[in-house]
Amino acid sequence: MENKITQKLLLLGELFWVFFKIGPSTFGGGYAMMAVIEQEVAGKRKWMDESEMSDLLSIAGSAPGGVGVNASAFIGYRLGKIPGAAAAVLGITLPTFLIVYVLSFFYSYLQEVPKVQAAMKGINGAVLGFIGAAAYRMAKSALVDWSTLAAAAGSLAVLLLTGWNPIFMILAGLGLGIIIVRAKKWLGLKVVTEKTSSSGQAETGVIEYYI
Amino acid sequence: MLLWQLFVSFLKIGFMSFGGGYAVISMIQYETNRFGWVxxxxxxxxxxxxxxxxxxxxxxxxxxxxYRAAGLPGAIAATTGIVLPSLIVVILIAACFYRLHSSFWVKSSFYGLRPIITGLIVYAAIHFGFPDRSAGAIFNWTTFATLLIGAASFAAVTKYKIHPLKILFLSACAGIILF
Structure with a gap:
C-alpha cells in the first residue's frame, strides 16, 4: 500500500517535470510543440506507441484550448487518471505563466522608455503578421466550398457591424456545420467536410493552429 | 467579485476556444470591453x-x-479559468468517446466551425491593426509602418518559415528605426 502511493506520487512528479521542461521550449506553440512532446513521450520514455500518438494529435487538435495543454492533459490522464492530467497540465502551464508574469513586470518598468516603446510598436507589427498568418492557415483548411466561404464572410461582417458576442458565433458555427451537411445530404449534393489531398486521403483533419 | 468575474469569463472563453489562440483574442476583447478590466x-x-x-x-x-485587473490573484484566476475547460474536455474525451474524431457529428460541426474561426481571426487582425478606426488614425505613419512590418512578418512566417523569435527580434529593431 505504502509502495503504491509512493509510486503514484513519483509518476505525478515525473509527469509534472516532463511537461514543465517542454513548456518554455515551445516558442511558436501549436504543432511545433507536438514534435517535442512526441520525442519526449513516445521516443524517450515509451509512454505511448505510434497509434496512440495519432489519437493524441487528433484529440489535442479538436478539443478547445491550446494543443500543448490538451496533449499534456491526454497523456497525463492515460498514465495517471485525473491526478495525472492535473499534474501534466500544471507542469506545462506553470513555466509560461512565470515567463509572462516576469516579462510584464519588466515591461511595466520600461514602458516609458522611448526606445522600448518604439521596439514594442515594431513587435505589434510582427504580432499583426502572426495573426494574419493564423487567419491564412485557418482559411486554407476551412474554406473548402462556397458555403464555408459565405459563412466566413458572414461571420466577419456580423462581428464588424453588430458587435455580437463572439462566443455565440462559435456556438452558431457548431450548429451551422451540422445543418449545412444535413441539408446537402438531403438535397443529394456532394459533401466534402475536409480538404482532401490529391491522393484522396483527408489531410490531418485537425484544426491548424499557430501559437 | 472581480476574481470570480475573471475566472468565470475566461472559463466561458476556454470552453469555446476551438482553433487556438488567435480566434480567442476577439472573445477576450469582447469580455474586456464589457467589464472594463483594461x-x-x-x-x-x-x-x-x-x-x-x-x-x-x-x-x-x-x-x-x-494580472493588470487584479494582480497575482487575478492572473491565477484568469489562467485557471482558461485552462480548466481543456483539462475537463480532454479527460471526458479520453474517458468516454475515444474514437470521437472520425464521427459524422464532429466532422460536420468542424466544417461549420472552421470558417467562423477564420472570421474571428480576421476580425482580431483588423482590430489589432487598426485599433482606432477614424480617418486620421488610419492614414498615418504609425499605422502604415505597422502594416509594413506586419506584411513582412506574414511573409516570413507563411512563406519562408522563419522562427517566430527571429521575426520578433527583427521587428523590434525595425520598430526602433521606423518609429
Whole structure:
C-alpha cells in the first residue's frame, strides 16, 4: 500500500517535470510543440506507441484550448487518471505563466522608455503578421466550398457591424456545420467536410493552429 | 467579485476556444470591453507581450489581463479559468468517446466551425491593426509602418518559415528605426 502511493506520487512528479521542461521550449506553440512532446513521450520514455500518438494529435487538435495543454492533459490522464492530467497540465502551464508574469513586470518598468516603446510598436507589427498568418492557415483548411466561404464572410461582417458576442458565433458555427451537411445530404449534393489531398486521403483533419 | 468575474469569463472563453489562440483574442476583447478590466491599448500590449512569450497566446493573454485587473490573484484566476475547460474536455474525451474524431457529428460541426474561426481571426487582425478606426488614425505613419512590418512578418512566417523569435527580434529593431 505504502509502495503504491509512493509510486503514484513519483509518476505525478515525473509527469509534472516532463511537461514543465517542454513548456518554455515551445516558442511558436501549436504543432511545433507536438514534435517535442512526441520525442519526449513516445521516443524517450515509451509512454505511448505510434497509434496512440495519432489519437493524441487528433484529440489535442479538436478539443478547445491550446494543443500543448490538451496533449499534456491526454497523456497525463492515460498514465495517471485525473491526478495525472492535473499534474501534466500544471507542469506545462506553470513555466509560461512565470515567463509572462516576469516579462510584464519588466515591461511595466520600461514602458516609458522611448526606445522600448518604439521596439514594442515594431513587435505589434510582427504580432499583426502572426495573426494574419493564423487567419491564412485557418482559411486554407476551412474554406473548402462556397458555403464555408459565405459563412466566413458572414461571420466577419456580423462581428464588424453588430458587435455580437463572439462566443455565440462559435456556438452558431457548431450548429451551422451540422445543418449545412444535413441539408446537402438531403438535397443529394456532394459533401466534402475536409480538404482532401490529391491522393484522396483527408489531410490531418485537425484544426491548424499557430501559437 | 472581480476574481470570480475573471475566472468565470475566461472559463466561458476556454470552453469555446476551438482553433487556438488567435480566434480567442476577439472573445477576450469582447469580455474586456464589457467589464472594463483594461483599456483597449493595454489589451493590445497584452496581446503583443503574449506573442513574445512561449506557449499559447490565449493562455498568456489571460494571465496578463488577469494580472493588470487584479494582480497575482487575478492572473491565477484568469489562467485557471482558461485552462480548466481543456483539462475537463480532454479527460471526458479520453474517458468516454475515444474514437470521437472520425464521427459524422464532429466532422460536420468542424466544417461549420472552421470558417467562423477564420472570421474571428480576421476580425482580431483588423482590430489589432487598426485599433482606432477614424480617418486620421488610419492614414498615418504609425499605422502604415505597422502594416509594413506586419506584411513582412506574414511573409516570413507563411512563406519562408522563419522562427517566430527571429521575426520578433527583427521587428523590434525595425520598430526602433521606423518609429
Amino acid at each position: 483599456s483597449g491599448e493595454e489589451l493590445r500590449q497584452a496581446v503583443s507581450l503574449s506573442g513574445m512569450s512561449p506557449g499559447s497566446i490565449a493562455t498568456n493573454s489571460a494571465t496578463l489581463i488577469g
